[in-house]
Amino acid sequence: MNSAELYENRNSSQFNDSASVLNQFKSKLQWQDNETIMDVGCGPGNVTAKLLQPLVPNDARIIGVDISPNMVEHAQKKYGNKNLHFCTLDFGSENIRQMFELESFSKIFSFYCLHWIQNQRRSIENVRSLLKPNGTALIVIVVHSPLFTVYKAMSKLAEWEPYMKDVDRFITPYQEVENPCDEYRALLQNSGFRVSDCFAKDSPVDAPTFDFLKESLRAVNPFLSRMPKNLQAKHMSDLMDIVIENNMIEIEGSGGKLTYIQPNRVVVALCQKNP
Numbered sequence: 001m002n003s004a005e006l007y008e009n010r011n012s013s014q015f016n017d018s019a020s021v022l023n024q025f026k027s028k029l030q031w032q033d034n035e036t037i038m039d040v041g042c043g044p045g046n047v048t049a050k051l052l053q054p055l056v057p058n059d060a061r062i063i064g065v066d067i068s069p070n071m072v073e074h075a076q077k078k079y080g081n082k083n084l085h086f087c088t089l090d091f092g093s094e095n096i097r098q099m100f101e102l103e104s105f106s107k108i109f110s111f112y113c114l115h116w117i118q119n120q121r122r123s124i125e126n127v128r129s130l131l132k133p134n135g136t137a138l139i140v141i142v143v144h145s146p147l148f149t150v151y152k153a154m155s156k157l158a159e160w161e162p163y164m165k166d167v168d169r170f171i172t173p174y175q176e177v178e179n180p181c182d183e184y185r186a187l188l189q190n191s192g193f194r195v196s197d198c199f200a201k202d203s204p205v206d207a208p209t210f211d212f213l214k215e216s217l218r219a220v221n222p223f224l225s226r227m228p229k230n231l232q233a234k235h236m237s238d239l240m241d242i243v244i245e246n247n248m249i250e251i252e253g254s255g256g257k258l259t260y261i262q263p264n265r266v267v268v269a270l271c272q273k274n275p
């Protein structure tokens, strides 16, 4: 993930999808007094502040966590308030309990983040260890993206291979899984959750023009910061060529208006921790 500012200006796809998921599930969320809530992988904080905070009772406290210090600094500066705080945390880490008291959150939300953690079991164990008994988790993970196919193809090219040796770390572990929803449901159940909803759906990319899409993809490209500045533009231009060759998009006219984009596929899960 690159600059928080750039990501915030280009995350309308994730923002709109998180809004639609929250809208779908808000009637199923039961609220008590003085809840403590976590948003895992909060990024620049706009989803936490603009979608989550308006949904929770006024006395609820929300903590947004993210592995990226840049994201957290941006989020705290722009959106931090008396009931909304942001801090740095690697949610894939074994030592999560050293930072937060066990069983101290009544709800955990996570949008478009937990698929970044290759050890999926640990990510869910961490959710479980922080949730109170009967606490609720609402999770959206990416299970397939045409962009990851593009990363894989680029990582085999001599020019980009040196910067993309660990490409698999940045690809959802479900990319080649036939029934990711079944696998995720089983993971949740085996980790001590009752799963009330778990389904897969398309999550269309909201990018009206070619240039907007290019900027959106630049915002989430984890390899750019590893290469010299003079190669970054060439990398993005090669990436967009492969996007076109892979039929991810069709471009209309010279204005670069997009008429079709292969969607990402996500799994959405709502579950409760067994007491």
Ligand SMILES: C[S@@+](CC[C@H](N)C(=O)[O-])C[C@H]1O[C@@H](n2cnc3c(N)ncnc32)[C@H](O)[C@@H]1O
Residues within 6 Å of the ligand: 001, 011, 014, 015, 018, 040, 041, 042, 043, 044, 047, 065, 066, 067, 068, 071, 089, 090, 091, 092, 093, 110, 111, 112, 113, 116, 117
């Ligand atoms: C695609 S962004 C999603 C941001 C926000 N939730 C949204 O929906 O717009 C994914 C975020 O997950 C964070 N992330 C990736 N791995 C993480 C980890 N191990 N622990 C915590 N956050 C992580 C990234 O830094 C990034 O900000």
